[in-house]
Amino acid sequence: MFQKILIANRGEIALRVLRACKELGIQTVVVHSTADADAMHVRLADESVCIGPPPSRDSYLNIHQIVAACEITGADAVHPGYGFLSENAKFADILAAHNITFIGPSGDHIRIMGDKIEAKRTAKRLGIPVVPGSDGAVTDQKEARRIAAEIGYPVIIKASAGGGGRGMKVALTEDDLEIALQTASTEAGAAFGDDAVYIEKYLEKPRHIEVQVFGDGFGRGVHFGERDCSLQRRHQKVWEEAPSPALNAEERARIGGICAKAIADLGYSGAGTIEFLYENGEFYFIEMNTRLQVEHPVTEAITGIDLVHEQIRVASGGGLSVRQEDIKFNGHAIECRINAEDPRTFTPSPGTITHFHTPGGLGIRVDSGVYSGYKIPPYYDSLIGKLIVHGRNRVECMMRLRRALDEFVVDGIKTTLPLFRDLVGNADIANGDYDIHWLEKYLAKEE
Numbered sequence: 001m002f003q004k005i006l007i008a009n010r011g012e013i014a015l016r017v018l019r020a021c022k023e024l025g026i027q028t029v030v031v032h033s034t035a036d037a038d039a040m041h042v043r044l045a046d047e048s049v050c051i052g053p054p055p056s057r058d059s060y061l062n063i064h065q066i067v068a069a070c071e072i073t074g075a076d077a078v079h080p081g082y083g084f085l086s087e088n089a090k091f092a093d094i095l096a097a098h099n100i101t102f103i104g105p106s107g108d109h110i111r112i113m114g115d116k117i118e119a120k121r122t123a124k125r126l127g128i129p130v131v132p133g134s135d136g137a138v139t140d141q142k143e144a145r146r147i148a149a150e151i152g153y154p155v156i157i158k159a160s161a162g163g164g165g166r167g168m169k170v171a172l173t174e175d176d177l178e179i180a181l182q183t184a185s186t187e188a189g190a191a192f193g194d195d196a197v198y199i200e201k202y203l204e205k206p207r208h209i210e211v212q213v214f215g216d217g218f219g220r221g222v223h224f225g226e227r228d229c230s231l232q233r234r235h236q237k238v239w240e241e242a243p244s245p246a247l248n249a250e251e252r253a254r255i256g257g258i259c260a261k262a263i264a265d266l267g268y269s270g271a272g273t274i275e276f277l278y279e280n281g282e283f284y285f286i287e288m289n290t291r292l293q294v295e296h297p298v299t300e301a302i303t304g305i306d307l308v309h310e311q312i313r314v315a316s317g318g319g320l321s322v323r324q325e326d327i328k329f330n331g332h333a334i335e336c337r338i339n340a341e342d343p344r345t346f347t348p349s350p351g352t353i354t355h356f357h358t359p360g361g362l363g364i365r366v367d368s369g370v371y372s373g374y375k376i377p378p379y380y381d382s383l384i385g386k387l388i389v390h391g392r393n394r395v396e397c398m399m400r401l402r403r404a405l406d407e408f409v410v411d412g413i414k415t416t417l418p419l420f421r422d423l424v425g426n427a428d429i430a431n432g433d434y435d436i437h438w439l440e441k442y443l444a445k446e447e
């Protein structure tokens with residue numbers, strides 16, 4: 001097992017990882033920018049190293065400084081959290097070259113999945129169902145027209161290097177295709193330094209369902225069931241639940257089995273999430289994330305398994321603590337992402353939190369690094385906390401969620417809490433009857 005883990009992240013996820021390390025009796029080092037000197041995880045860690053000024057590229061993305069912090073403190077492993085360097089293959093390779101363990105998969109696996117065209121090809125080869133579309137990058141209009149006609153409109157043009165919901169354009173008819181292809185490719189080149197784009201069928205009313213997988217480092221793969229993250233705004237997840245209200249046990253076992261086998265065949269090590277769109281009973285792979293997800297706590301709630309413990313065990317060569325047959329699903333869990341944003345316009349609302357009171361009681365978990373008097377810096381994403389509620393079934397979970405939202409107090413800034421208070425009383429949400437466009441339509445109606 002590791003002696004000392006360096007946490008290369010900030011906010012709620014830095015605290016989340018720190019908790020797991022403490023439970024396992026592992027010493028912790030956190031790195032932080034000057035803007036985060038007062039953060040809770042910095043106070044709670046055994047050691048902290050300031051690695052630079054507020055902009056992420058000078059601190060949380062500065063590989064050189066992070067490796068130096070490992071050397072100075074003698075950390076033998078790095079947990080990257082999500083975002084920042086968590087899916088940076090070069091970072092994983094550099095750490096390996098310094099004999100520091102990256103708590104995540106190999107650089108090669110990150111590279112394959114970071115390139116969406118390559119990822120889709122690999123998924124197909126491993127027997128995972130994919131969205132119909134081009135086999136690889138599409139450059140000329142004629143080829144694009146041929147493929148689009150073959151799969152049928154509408155189609156979506158996506159950047160191979162895309163991420164965070166950026167670099168996507170929909171073409172409803174052939175008339176839109178030329179311009180969609182051009183803009184997607186130009187935008188991808190500007191945003192990601194890679195203008196490769198590909199085409200796939202645009203699914204009109206899918207749900208977003210993702211499977212949590214783990215490779216144990218010894219060639220075995222398991223799945224921890226699925227999460228439904230269909231409630232999105234601008235392709236950003238807002239509300240996540242496990243299990244999906246749309247799947248039955250047979251579908252869960254089938255897609256989970258396909259994913260677990262794929263992970264084993266790939267020789268993958270650590271946590272991963274295989275994301276699908278789901279429509280009319282069919283699953284279509286869209287991408288794989290090679291890291292811990294923001295929404296992992298809903299899976300922890302229904303399985304009772306600490307996924308960060310498992311990540312650390314696997315990275316240290318100790319394998320998983322569970323076999324597939326030990327992973328049981330119990331009840332229902334929902335996560336609300338609480339952002340420092342206006343609940344209607346979603347404009348960021350940084351500033352000082354004058355009062356912060358979190359709900360409690362049975363089945364309630366709040367993952368957050370903020371506190372009363374905390375000043376939210378304007379440099380980073382606006383997630384200030386996650387409310388995760390567990391119940392014996394979805395009805396109980398929703399009742400408890402409504403109560404927990406009433407109890408949650410965040411004063412001094414705007415947050416997305418009022419949005420969740422509306423959603424929890426909505427009939428479609430109560431029925432689990434929503435797709436990936438539901439929230440955008442709902443917000444447009446409310447305006």
Ligand code: ADP
Pocket residue numbers: 131156162163164165166168200201202203204206208232235275277286287436
């Ligand atoms: P990113 O890496 O940028 O998050 P994804 O490929 O995961 O990109 O897609 C993000 C979201 O975009 C999906 O959750 C879904 O809402 C939408 N999307 C992606 N591909 C399609 C598709 N073929 N049809 C319809 N919507 C799609």
